[in-house]
Amino acid sequence: MSHATLTDKRPGSLRGATLPKWFPWAVAAGSIALGIGISAAAGLRSSIQWGLIAAVLFVLGTYGIAGRVEGRRQAKDRVVTSLVWVAFLLAVIPLASLVYETVKRGVKVLDGYFLTHSMGVVADKDPGGGIYHAILGTLQQVGIATVIAVPIGVLTAIYLVEYGRGKLAKAVTFFVDVMTGIPSIVAGLFVLSTWILILGMGASGFAGALALTILMLPVVVRSTEEMLKLVPNELREASLALGVPKWRTILKVVVPTSIGGITTGVMLAIARITGETAPLLMLVWVTDFINANPFSDAQGSLPVYIYLQYSAGGEAAYDRAWAAALTLIAFIMILNLAARGIARWKAPKTGR
Amino acid sequence: MDITTQNPTSPPASRPSEVEQKRAARAATRPGDRVFLALSRGSGVFLLVLMAAIAGFLTYRSALALSENEANFFTTFEWNPTGNPPEFGIAVLAFGTVVSSIIAMAIAVPVAVGIALFITHYAPRRLAGPIAYVIDLLAAVPSIVYGLWGVLFLVPHMQGLYGWLDDYLGWTGIFEWQGGAPRSLFTAGVVLAIMILPIITNVSREVFRQVPQMHEEAALALGATRWEVIRMAVLPYGRSGVISASMLGLGRALGETMAVAMVLSPAFTINASLLDWGGGTFAQNIAAKFSEASVMGRDALIASGLVLFVITLLVNGTARMIVARRKEFSGANA
Structure with a gap:
């Protein structure tokens, strides 16, 4: 990833060195690959661990590279940006799962019969009945x-x-x-x-x-x-x-x-x-x-x-x-x- | 309309003083006005009476139970209101309620602030609107559905996380796991966190949106990065809002009944480890024990409900006090 450091370093330019737009994606891909590699090599089973290692690598990688090229302030900014994205994804997963599971499992017995009948004569273990x-x-x-x-x-x-x-x-x-x-x-x-x-x-x-x-x-x-x-x-x-x-x-x-x-x-x-x-x-x-x-x-x-x-x-x-x-x-x-x-x-x- | 637009230009002397206004208002009241005022004021008073009645009747029934209670209500680890003599206390419930709420807050507040910042400052413009809208809708999902999802979907999926926590953090004692079904206070806390996430996000988002544009632009003009803008302009302005949003969320987590009752596998014990099943919360205990309770048992449960009422009253009251300092927003509609 060191070739990324070659952008715009002319003296006298008003803008400091900046990393290209694809930089976060590249680091993300790199850290996921590395994370999987390390986890597989160490023989870890839990996918949560894999994700965690990849996430830590991502944050460290972003901070390290951006810190060297763009300076510490920009590096901090990038780290916070990635943390905010992580927070968003972290919240979306359970909420999306809730909606998805309810719809997926709910449509199984949801039909006209279900809506127009009561549970009156249906035993708990039997299928049938309604709401x-x-x-x-x-x-x-x-x-x-x-x-x-x-x-x-x-x-x-x-x-x-x-x-x-x-x-x-x-x-x-x-x-x-x-x-x-x-x-x-x-x-x-x-x-x-x-x-x-x-x-x-x-x-x-x-x-x-x-x-x-x-x-x-x-x-x-x-x-x-x-x-x-x-x-x-x-x-x-x-x-x-x-x-x-x-x-x-x-x-x-x-x-x-x-x-x-x-x-x-x-x-x-x-x-x-x-x-x-x-x-x-x-x-x-x-x-x-x-x-x-x-x-x-x-x-x-x-x-x-x-x-x-x-x-x-x-x-x-x-x-x-x-x-x-x-x-x-x-x-x-x-x-x-x-x-x-x-x-x-x-x-x-x-x-x- | 012409008349009203001229109004401000007329000299202030022509405006009646407060006393005169009052006298005029009294003189001009028509029967319809009087009836309507009485009706609307009556409704307001009714609300106050209702609040007083809630506190009063709960206290009355609690007093009946507490006078029979042979044990210290606050420090006893048992719940045996039908015993001879009746002994019951809320120590276990208080512990469970506090612990599950702390877990919920520890997870939900940072994430919710993150999402609120994401929506107001990071997301692409086209995405921000729909995301905010969807999170608004999620705040309306009833707790029973969160409970059903929690117990049938989340609980089986917590096994891996429990094993991991036990492996790496088990030495602390807090995250020791005996291998039982993951229906502990920890899982309950996670479900609560997911439940209160939308409301904290919504209120925080409203606050962040009200940060004066000038503050942010001034920071940007000085060359601040986006994070520095947030740290110097957005967060200081929104701090009280975020605190009250969190307290609203806390109020909801404290009183949440069904989701906890379904996820938790209750037992009247206090565990050192968060991952072992057992424990209970005020609301969960009432829902779980109510159907089999005798008259005495019901009164004992009402006594524990009174404690919950007082706690939520304090938490919400504090949140409102903080909000009241900033009149522009209110979390009540979130």
């Missing part, structure tokens, strides 16, 4: 949570943006922020200790929906607040100047202007709570049968279904778990993409 009862339960529980959380959340956001001044508003803002971080299991424990232990209600889809509401509320408040802040003040002033009462200004001018953003926020919040498992496991319990009444008795739900199938064990159950996971991810991704689509389509027009 209809789980989809039904998830839609109902998430639906109830949305119906409760959205009005309260949007009204709170309106209070914070349109009315909120002073200590109360500050406290609400702070606790909404803190509330975003409540672990889902703690929300579940709270509903358990009030709804079930103190009020004496039984497990039901509604109890699960209450826990989901707690998790959804702060997300709705936060995103709605951000959106309302984007509404230009001139619109409010124009409306108020025409003698429109404040509440009608808010309902007819402010909210419609930002409705796209609010919808996006709500959809992202729904996407977030759809995957919650722990509170449902303790508040809704589990069933393999279809229960269309969210107000009494155990109900199925997609995340809990995944957990149940995993716990059941065996090839057939694992296949079902993966297929349910794929369905869940697909549902959440579609919600996300739709939400972002709406956000782009209905972005508040802040310019004149």
